[in-house]
Structures are given as C-alpha cells and as structure tokens.
Amino acid sequence: xxxxxxxxxxxxxxxxVYINDDAQLDxxxxxxxxxxxxxxxKIMPTDKxxxxxxxxxxxxxxxxxxxxxxxxxxxxxxxxxxVNLDPxxxxxxxxxxxxxNPVLASDYRPTSLMNCCVKMITKLLAEKxxxxxxKIIHKYQYGFIKHRTIQDCLAWSFEYIH
Numbered sequence: 001x002x003x004x005x006x007x008x009x010x011x012x013x014x015x016x017v018y019i020n021d022d023a024q025l026d027x028x029x030x031x032x033x034x035x036x037x038x039x040x041x042k043i044m045p046t047d048k049x050x051x052x053x054x055x056x057x058x059x060x061x062x063x064x065x066x067x068x069x070x071x072x073x074x075x076x077x078x079x080x081x082x083v084n085l086d087p088x089x090x091x092x093x094x095x096x097x098x099x100x101n102p103v104l105a106s107d108y109r110p111t112s113l114m115n116c117c118v119k120m121i122t123k124l125l126a127e128k129x130x131x132x133x134x135k136i137i138h139k140y141q142y143g144f145i146k147h148r149t150i151q152d153c154l155a156w157s158f159e160y161i162h
Contacts, residue, residue: 024132024135025132025135025136027128027131027132028128028129028132031076031079032075032076032078032079034072036124036127036128037071037072037075037120037124039127040120040123040124040127041060041061041064041071041120043123044057044060044061044119044120044123045057046058046061049094049111049113050113050116051091051092051113051114051115051116051118051119052090052091052092052113052114052115053088053115053116053117055115055116056116057116059116060116060120071117071120074117074121075120075121075124078121085118085121088115088117088118089115089118090115091112091113091114091115092112092113093110093111093112093113094110094111094112094113095108095109095110095111096108096109096110096111097109
C-alpha cells in the first residue's frame, strides 16, 4: 500500500483513439435543452426503488408541477458547473435476494440505490452520448452500444477469419 512518485504516461492517447472529422461531437458540449430534460422525466422508470433521498421516477412525475423549476435549475446549474453534487452523489448498496430462502452470498444480487437527481443527470448525459457513440468507438466494440451483443461480435469474427 502506498503511492507512486514520478508517474508518467508513456503513450499518446491521440494515436489510440480515432475520431472521424464529421463526428459532430459539439452536441456533447451543448447546453441541456428543456426538451431533453422533459424527455428524461418521461422515460424515467416509475417502478424502481427510491434512492437515499427517498424519491423515484413516480414521485418526480406526480410532483412535476411543483418540482419542474428546481429540476430545470439543477440541470442548468450542473451544466454551468455551479452545483456541487457531493452532497447528493451518494448511494446505498443493497443486497436483493434472488429467491425466497437465501443462504449463500451468491443467493443475493447487489444493487445500488442512487439519488433521483443524480440518476436524471446521468441518464441525460448517457442519452447525449448514445447519439454520437457510434462515431467515436470502433464499430466492433459491443459493450457500449444498445442492442448489440457478443453474438454480433462473434458473427463478425467468423466472417473475418473465413
């Protein structure tokens, strides 16, 4: 245990990542729009467990007439780097039983319960990234792309080899 002195990076990150000139990555740095925020509220699941703050998607939707101004302000302040997320960026790790009589540790599924506001910000950032991710990763990277599976990769590998 300890720390390292004189840490250096001996590779050029630019040579490892190729970004197509027409990738249009400016959208990642563009301010959040009201429409994007509204969309996140619409697609938030309403039946998930509440986080440490006690709120879930159902609460946000039902109380939207009361909360909308504060939610928009949170998103806009987050984008402008005017908000400190440390007080709300915590989560509880909970073990959920996989069946009715758990005995072993493997009989539980760990899950993390995050604060609702952090979930919304994370979801909006992920939605923005999904729009450009195909332009910034190799087409045969599958772990980052919705609806792609390892079987897709295996099919390509088989075609490539033969």
